[in-house]
Amino acid sequence: MNQNSPLGTNRTGITVAPERSQAMLTGMDEFPPTSQGSAQDLAQVRMAYAQIAEPVGSMPLPARLKDQLQTAVKAVQGEKPMLLMDKLGERLAFERTGTRLYEALVSKYDAFGSFAGGPSREDLEHVLREEFNHFMMLHSTIEQFGGDPTAVTPSANLQATAGHGIGMVIADPRTTLLQSLEAILIAELADNACWEALIELAQDAGEDDLIRQFERALEHEREHLQKVTAWVAAGQGRTQDGGE
């Protein structure tokens, strides 16, 4: 199957209907806007609402406050304890969603097959397993710090909202494996940047064990990014840089 889009009857451009477009442009001259204004007016409204807006959400209270006080976990005593917990929740949600996205990619593979230089089924399953293992590791970490791994933290919610379109692309039965890999590339880029940030936060908290675990996860994620980048390049017939 051709992984790239075919030539077809795309009707979105103005040149598809030159006469109708010209009539529209003539109409715009005849009927100009009835009120003054510019994009700056919208900016004013945005600012007015932003100034009175409430936060999207808050951090949950520690699930085991008593235990937490007894064990005096270093991470929650650090400089940015809430931020670390927020970002742990963010990574957990992202890795959980990532696991499901790779499951959907395996289905794309089964439906369409791969392409020259593209992933094998085992390649996709390998990444899937690592995403799941990261999710489980973060689950334990949050519990260890007295947090509730089932809670949606504010950063987890924002990343889910921002990444919503990635899942929509991959779940769409009309998209090919290559098109879906282009979508997962966005997730892998974000994932790499966020693991790096999480390691820095763990360093601030002086959590040496955690840093080692997170660095291993980042190694995996770098490998995922490298692989996906190479698969997409191969699918588009470009020269592969940074591939295997």
Added chain:
Amino acid sequence: MALDLLKDNGVPLDKQRFTWKELVQPPFSKLDDDAFTRVRVILMNGLESEALRFSHACARMNGDLQLALAQVRRIEQHQHTLVNWLNPPDQSPLETTIGFEQVAIEVTASVAESEPDPYLAQVYRFGLLEDFDHMYRYAALMDRVEGKDANTLVQSYSDILPGRPTSLEHRDPSDDLRRDYRSHMNSEGSPSDTVSASYVWTPGTEMAAPARQSR
């Protein structure tokens, strides 16, 4: 002070106005607010939707009432907008749907508990079984497709349980009807019958003179 529909005189229609600021209220928080806030917003949104749907259908069939209904609808459309925009922008269609199923479960359970007629109570409990099933299926979809946990929205108030096997969910349309509903509801004449007792219908009257005169 609680609203008492029997004592409150209400606000005249021409005094019912919303400014843009009143229409666009801060949305509830998906993370911080109680699940029943979402339930209430969705339930009230449903009531407002039904009011508008009924009004449009009623206007099509009653020419004399068209102007009055249009005037009421303008206000109700604003109420509908106000309520619906309390849903936050970070709530996806699937998350809203989970909210709809929670409304279905909680409202149907409440109605079933207070229904004195055993047959109708059974009807509601049957509906409830299906609502649980819908909740379960949407929650599974959310987990499998988006990797999210529906209980973060439901907040452990409503069970997420499988209902009946899929094969039993498919019924003949005739099985959607409930017997002897009419024998219980308005069995001694409906309010609509009383109001329209003196009305004599002749073809064409809906869209004819009275409506034009009223304008």
